[in-house]
Amino acid sequence: MPWDRNQMAARAADELEDGMYVNLGIGIPTLVANYVGDKDITLQSENGMLGMGPFPFEGDEDPDLINAGKQTITELSRTAYFDSATSFAMIRGGKIAAAILGAMEVDEKGDLANWMIPGKLVKGMGGAMDLVAGVGRVIVVMDHTNKHGDSKVLTECTLPLTGKGVVDRIITNLGVLDVVEGGLKIVELADGVSEDEMRAATEAKIVN
Amino acid sequence: MKKVYANAAEALDGLLHDGMFIAAGGFGLCGIPELLLDAIKDAGTQDLTFASNNAGVDDFGIGILLQTKQVKKMISSYVGENAEFMRQYLSGELELEFNPQGTLAERMRAGGAGIPGFYTKTGVGTVIADGKEHKDFNGETYVLEEGIFADLAIVKAWKADDTGNLVFRKTARNFNVPAATCGKICVAEVEEIVPRGSLDPDSIHLPGIYVNRIVQGSHEKRIEQRTTRKKEDA
Numbered sequence: 001m002p003w004d005r006n007q008m009a010a011r012a013a014d015e016l017e018d019g020m021y022v023n024l025g026i027g028i029p030t031l032v033a034n035y036v037g038d039k040d041i042t043l044q045s046e047n048g049m050l051g052m053g054p055f056p057f058e059g060d061e062d063p064d065l066i067n068a069g070k071q072t073i074t075e076l077s078r079t080a081y082f083d084s085a086t087s088f089a090m091i092r093g094g095k096i097a098a099a100i101l102g103a104m105e106v107d108e109k110g111d112l113a114n115w116m117i118p119g120k121l122v123k124g125m126g127g128a129m130d131l132v133a134g135v136g137r138v139i140v141v142m143d144h145t146n147k148h149g150d151s152k153v154l155t156e157c158t159l160p161l162t163g164k165g166v167v168d169r170i171i172t173n174l175g176v177l178d179v180v181e182g183g184l185k186i187v188e189l190a191d192g193v194s195e196d197e198m199r200a201a202t203e204a205k206i207v208n
Numbered sequence: 209m210k211k212v213y214a215n216a217a218e219a220l221d222g223l224l225h226d227g228m229f230i231a232a233g234g235f236g237l238c239g240i241p242e243l244l245l246d247a248i249k250d251a252g253t254q255d256l257t258f259a260s261n262n263a264g265v266d267d268f269g270i271g272i273l274l275q276t277k278q279v280k281k282m283i284s285s286y287v288g289e290n291a292e293f294m295r296q297y298l299s300g301e302l303e304l305e306f307n308p309q310g311t312l313a314e315r316m317r318a319g320g321a322g323i324p325g326f327y328t329k330t331g332v333g334t335v336i337a338d339g340k341e342h343k344d345f346n347g348e349t350y351v352l353e354e355g356i357f358a359d360l361a362i363v364k365a366w367k368a369d370d371t372g373n374l375v376f377r378k379t380a381r382n383f384n385v386p387a388a389t390c391g392k393i394c395v396a397e398v399e400e401i402v403p404r405g406s407l408d409p410d411s412i413h414l415p416g417i418y419v420n421r422i423v424q425g426s427h428e429k430r431i432e433q434r435t436t437r438k439k440e441d442a
Binding site: 045046047048049054055056057058059060061062063064065066067069070071072073075081082083084085086087088089091092111121122123124125126127128129130133134160161162163164165 | 235236286288335377379
């Protein structure tokens, strides 16, 4: 069985080490926070906060306390607030150990596309380009194929890029791939997924 | 010099002109200068260029100035929540310059600090870097981005004293600090003006040197995405 959303999030949480400062994107990456266990992880929200807490209880929402997805959240005892320039200084400056992000396409050179589909409504890149250019390690979590069954792990991205050569590791419903010299390397297969199935679903070159 | 004004319209008196460039604070609807945006709508100033991370929603934030067609151009990182914005953009009525969020913040910070340009890795190899100067440092390629120098900055803070020292609250600080610094003139709206000496000098988020005019008023502070958990989930 390929991994479901929660299993992918749990696998991504294994990438995080005690003491890390981490930025989680919207979608499956947000679920990663549920699987960090006892590890001492500080979540950054790029609108200006370190130490992001869970959603508030009903009635406790504070319009001055939101995450980068504009959702109401809470603070923790370790929380620090800062302005947007400071927030992206720590991102660009490499102080954030890892970003876990969703993607539309990733390719064998580590190029990432996740902000724009030409011809469709364009919403903007937000902080994604800054994150992938600046953080220590970029981990993509996404389904291996799109809803038509086409591979999202490509020889070369077709959509406008968010970053060039920025992805370190790809976690999909089929397993885990690393971007290495010459292509992608299979690190792990989801339970019950064969290497042949992984290769068949991957357009990118897989190297040993 | 007197910095405190009775209302937002008076605080903007003599500062607005058609075709001007305004830097605005806020992230989504959080910490936006809602009173000053209302006053700009009432003033009817035309052909405005805004540097602002977002464009509000249809009936709140910069969205109200889109409805009245007062905005010529937006410099933003994300404009996804505004249907009128999309309509005007797709019909060619509105110009849009996408900036990566951190690049936009740094462009404001740099402008405010007298730095006309800086090199960043953000956007290298993407459409954002097309046509811009590139330069290698220590074996890595960076792209030149320019500082923002706005005619006017409008920001929202939590508390001020009458000298313009500002304190923000939680994540409502966001773009308000860099935006405030990059305007030739900065007008700040606040929830409360407190007596001089009652703000801790060690805890001022933006020193009053950056703030020319202050107005106090009551704020709607609308929530864009109300997300909660149930007590029994805890």
